[in-house]
Amino acid sequence: SAVISQKPSRDICQRGTSLTIQCQVDSQVTMMFWYRQQPGQSLTLIATANQGSEATYESGFVIDKFPISRPNLTFSTLTVSNMSPEDSSIYLCSVRLAGASSYNEQFFGPGTRLTVL
Amino acid sequence: AQRVTQPEKLLSVFKGAPVELKCNYSYSGSPELFWYVQYSRQRLQLLLRHISRESIKGFTADLNKGETSFHLKKPFAQEEDSAMYYCALSTPQLTFGKGTKLSVIP
Numbered sequence: 001s002a003v004i005s006q007k008p009s010r011d012i013c014q015r016g017t018s019l020t021i022q023c024q025v026d027s028q029v030t031m032m033f034w035y036r037q038q039p040g041q042s043l044t045l046i047a048t049a050n051q052g053s054e055a056t057y058e059s060g061f062v063i064d065k066f067p068i069s070r071p072n073l074t075f076s077t078l079t080v081s082n083m084s085p086e087d088s089s090i091y092l093c094s095v096r097l098a099g100a101s102s103y104n105e106q107f108f109g110p111g112t113r114l115t116v117l
Numbered sequence: 118a119q120r121v122t123q124p125e126k127l128l129s130v131f132k133g134a135p136v137e138l139k140c141n142y143s144y145s146g147s148p149e150l151f152w153y154v155q156y157s158r159q160r161l162q163l164l165l166r167h168i169s170r171e172s173i174k175g176f177t178a179d180l181n182k183g184e185t186s187f188h189l190k191k192p193f194a195q196e197e198d199s200a201m202y203y204c205a206l207s208t209p210q211l212t213f214g215k216g217t218k219l220s221v222i223p
Contacts, residue, residue, distance in 0.1 A: 033210065042203065042215045043161075092161070094211070104149055104207045108161040 002027040004109035006093055012115045013083055020079045021112045023093030031096040032070060033106070034078045038089045046091075049076040083116045090114070119144040121206050123214035130194050131222045138189040138217050140178075140204030149207040150187040152178055156200045164202070165189070174198070194221045 003026040013019050023032065032049040047055040047068055055068035070076040080087050093109040120143040130136050142148055152165040165173055167180040167187060178189045187204060199221045204214040 031209075043211075043213045045210055045212075048210065096209075104209055105151060105163050105166055106207075106211055107163070108153075110160045 002029065002095055002097055002107050004093060004095060004107060006091075006109040006112050008112060009110065010113040010115075012117065014117055015084055017083055018079055018081045019083065019114060020077050021091055021093075023076045023078070023109055025074045025095050027095075028073055028098040029095040030098045032076045033094040033096075034066070034068060034076070035092040035094055035108075036089045037092060037111070043092065046078070049078075080114065083114075085116045088114060088116045119206055119208050119212050121204050121212050121214035123202075123204055123217050125217045126215070127218045127220065129220045129222060132196055133193050136189075136191045136194045136198070136219065136221075138202050138204075138219065140187045140189065140214060142185050142187065142204075142206050144185075144206055144208060146208065148180065148182070148185075148187075149209075150178075150180060151205045151207065151211070152176070152187075152189050153203045153205055153213075154200050155203070161203070194219075196221050196223055 005024045007022045034046040035043045037043050045058050046061045047057040049055050049068050049070040051070045067079045090111040090113050092111045094106045096106050122141045150167040153161050154164045155161045165178050176191045180187050201216050203216045205211045
């Protein structure tokens with residue numbers, strides 16, 4: 001498995017501001033993902049963070065709203081831009097480990113609980 | 118497009134009773150399925166993967182391609198099994214079902 005940390009663990013933000021969430025992994029990973037879990041809902045994939053290139057976004061998510069960086073194999077950031085109350089959610093970082101024995105399984109960080117007022 | 122359906126939002130069972138959490142999937146390729154669990158105030162963690170055919174914490178899940186199902190089962194529920202359970206399909210990105218909240222009544 002892997003140890004995945006996220007910062008901040010929670011934040012309360014004002015409408016119109018932006019928040020950057022960091023994800024750090026202690027192992028070599030092949031893929032990093034960002035998910036959103038809205039209150040009472042399941043997890044929705046926002047994007048795949050690609051090292052050294054633009055992230056791959058899922059339908060309904062755009063780079064201007066959720067810019068993502070991945071400067072190396074073990075670190076990524078997600079920014080939630082120009083926030084509105086609808087962005088209140090838990091944002092989760094997820095990784096797939098390098099190595100043949102990983103079976104494509106993914107591990108999840110503890111999440112960042114964002115509240116937008 | 119791929120889809121994962123968990124028909125039960127909430128499932129309540131008595132301690133010691135059998136548990137079955139239903140999961141059906143829709144995918145044109147060869148499916149790779151997982152069960153994840155989220156205990157109260159803890160992060161999402163992997164419970165089972167179909168490819169390894171293992172039993173974890175007494176839970177098992179069998180992939181039935183004919184019925185496109187991957188139901189999670191346990192013969193005797195324990196109070197500590199109370200949690201949110203998510204079925205997920207890897208394509209290779211994970212698509213999650215809406216989750217089932219299992220409540221085990223003492």
